[in-house]
Amino acid sequence: MPEGHTLHRLARLHQRRFAGAPVEVTSPQGKFAEASEVDGRVLVRAEAYGKHLFHHYTGVGSVHVHLGLYGTFTEAKLPVLAPVGQVRMRMVGGTHWTDLRGPTRCELLTPDQVDAIKARLGPDPLRRDAKPERAYEKISASRTSIAALLMDQSVLAGVGNVYRAELLFRHGVAPMLPGRSLDPVTWKEMWTDLVALMRHGVRVGRIDTVADEHLPHVTGRAPREDRHGGEVYVYRRTGQPCLVCGTPIAHRELAGRNLYWCPVCQPE
Structure with missing residues (x-):
């Protein structure tokens, strides 16, 4: 989607x-x-x-x-x-x-x-009228996992499976962390990062989430080959080594959608 x-x-x-x-x-x-x-x-x-x-x-x-x-x-x-x-x-x-x-x-x-x-939609990170505190009100009051909450369009509008997985990785947040356990400072950092990532996606037409030091031409690895395009840390990289620590990327289904994360960089 x-x-x-x-x-x-x-x-x-x-x-x-x-x-x-x-x-x-x-x-x-x-x-x-x-x-x-x-x-x-x-x-x-x-x-x-x-x-x-x-x-x-x-x-x-x-x-x-x-x-x-x-x-x-x-x-x-x-x-x-x-x-x-x-x-x-x-x-x-x-x-x-x-x-x-x-x-x-x-x-x-x-x-x-x-x-x-x-x-009935949550704030959209790409809109100037977005109010991130509206999303955090729902997140901080919920026992539901942060991975599920980020995909709930009534909590946050526009985020899908790729941005969900990559945002959690970039901030070292375990996917199954209950929303109410996410502290406000981390949420503010995640929101700011999400706005920047999605604005970049609008400009270039693909999702790129990998920092410069982890890009293929820097690390010597082969560029990603995937119909979704862009360089990512964990999305659809099941079993491949984490670009940061080398641990195999984990995968499970959550609410009918595929979830990806690094067990070491995103500890429980």
């Missing part, structure tokens, strides 16, 4: 390419019935909140998109080509067009419905 930096990159891209002018909106697949209500309207603003993307239009409301596990946007310059595959929504602007395939949600919402979605 795409993490928050991906949605913020999309919001910026759509803002740049489509906002401020009427947009042609259709549903070649036919499953986005409200496309006709949006078609021809001016896209005022595109924004992301966590893993949610919103296109705000004049006089009609907002298109809400959640990519889920399989949703993707494909972008191209004009001229428009015939749809390929199951295109849920197509947007055509003055210079570019984009197709949305396979999202969990693609729907037209009222402003109140948009506000309701935002209200």
